Amino acid sequence: MPGAEIWEVAIDSLRANKVKAFLTMLGVVIGSACIVLVVTISLVGRQYILAQIEGVGSNLVYAELIRTGAQSATLADELTLSDLAAVRREIPEVQSVAGTHDQQMAVIAQGVERPVTLVAVTEDFQKIRNLIVLSGRYFDAGDMESRSKVCLLSEDLARTVFPGVNPVGQDIRVGELRFTIIGVFKERVATFGQSEIARESVIVPFGLLRSYAGTDSVKVLYAQAATSDAVPSVTKQVSDLLRARHRAGARYEVQNLGAILEAARNISFAVMMVLLAVGSVTLVISGVGIMNIMLVTVTQRTREIGVRKATGALRRQILYQFLLEALIISGLGAILGILIALAIPFMVRPLLPEGMRIPISGLSIVAAFVVSCATGIIFGYLPASRAAKLQPTEALRYE
Numbered sequence: 001m002p003g004a005e006i007w008e009v010a011i012d013s014l015r016a017n018k019v020k021a022f023l024t025m026l027g028v029v030i031g032s033a034c035i036v037l038v039v040t041i042s043l044v045g046r047q048y049i050l051a052q053i054e055g056v057g058s059n060l061v062y063a064e065l066i067r068t069g070a071q072s073a074t075l076a077d078e079l080t081l082s083d084l085a086a087v088r089r090e091i092p093e094v095q096s097v098a099g100t101h102d103q104q105m106a107v108i109a110q111g112v113e114r115p116v117t118l119v120a121v122t123e124d125f126q127k128i129r130n131l132i133v134l135s136g137r138y139f140d141a142g143d144m145e146s147r148s149k150v151c152l153l154s155e156d157l158a159r160t161v162f163p164g165v166n167p168v169g170q171d172i173r174v175g176e177l178r179f180t181i182i183g184v185f186k187e188r189v190a191t192f193g194q195s196e197i198a199r200e201s202v203i204v205p206f207g208l209l210r211s212y213a214g215t216d217s218v219k220v221l222y223a224q225a226a227t228s229d230a231v232p233s234v235t236k237q238v239s240d241l242l243r244a245r246h247r248a249g250a251r252y253e254v255q256n257l258g259a260i261l262e263a264a265r266n267i268s269f270a271v272m273m274v275l276l277a278v279g280s281v282t283l284v285i286s287g288v289g290i291m292n293i294m295l296v297t298v299t300q301r302t303r304e305i306g307v308r309k310a311t312g313a314l315r316r317q318i319l320y321q322f323l324l325e326a327l328i329i330s331g332l333g334a335i336l337g338i339l340i341a342l343a344i345p346f347m348v349r350p351l352l353p354e355g356m357r358i359p360i361s362g363l364s365i366v367a368a369f370v371v372s373c374a375t376g377i378i379f380g381y382l383p384a385s386r387a388a389k390l391q392p393t394e395a396l397r398y399e
Contacts (some may be wrong), residue, residue, distance in 0.1 A: 011328070015186050021329055024293045027286025027377070028333025029340070032368040034275075034282055036341035039364035042272035047359065049264040059095075059225040060128065061235045066251040075251030077250035079242070080215035081206075084122065086245060087223050091237045096385040098125040099218035101209055102196040107161060107174040116157060118174055120209035128222050129187070129197075135166035136183030139205055143182075147207035151179040151364060155186040157200040177212065196220060230258050233386040283371060287379035288325055288332070294383030316390045323377060332378025334369045341368075 065077055081099065089099045098122075102119040123144050125131075131138070134155060143150055151172070158167045158181075167181045179202070187197055196219070210216050225234040239254040246252075342365075345358040 326380025
């Protein structure tokens, strides 16, 4: 019995029992689709979480003075523009440095006084925080150097103060100061007031703070590392530099987003493992189904097996035939499941947020196919072995 004939007999047998073969295949379809979809969903979730975190600003290290404790901070402990210059000058791995100083003020909107956050920013703040300018423009070098009375409004504040009107070019009074609005912005990723940018904020050049409040103190110092690998080193160097430049009793909190990023990676990996375990259980259940169906098939085809053996079919040929039937069921089920899993991301893509893409892992496709086929072979071996061991005389007498 040549190999081509084994294939032909196995396929003819499946054709004769289409419904049974298809129902047996369903478990494999679901299991293989689960594997691909689980990995895809995990990759999308991981990508989304990391994008949300990095959207605040990639490779960021930030420092601020700790103002609570047994010993209160003094004026000499405050971070200043000279600290920013020292970080930029003395730490080679730093790509950009920026500082902010925020304070609560008020604006008049439709006859009502509204509290807003006035944030004075240095030149590289936009580069570090990735703010999106919705209309108008951001500060240029001239605005920073000349201390122009210009500002940008957050999207929410612009909508409240200038409903239905383009605020660019308009004047706004914040506290005792009057500014010309040159742009409207929003955060690339909303920090929900956990950073210096609140929902209703006004950002101005840092030089205005010096002329208005008479101080150049910085509440938050941002340093952007050139690469993600340099973030831990930059964090340590910034901490050491600030301690060296200020009195011994001053305490500074120097942190980075690395711990959050690592936690996000670990969580996404754990979720993927749990979901893969669920997909694997589905495949095991489908494998048990294949074994049960094949055992029933062997019993139903006992006389056929006896005839085949009586006409010269070897034990291994009978074994290969039934293994091949199990492999065809699992292989076709895997292909169908993979195609379904690949079609779903394309169908839901229009429903996703703009700019979000769905990565398809080639490794998950290969893994789903290999594991599904292996499941068919492993669980199909017992029925195939049972069929191969039938004695021709007993099989021919079977009714």
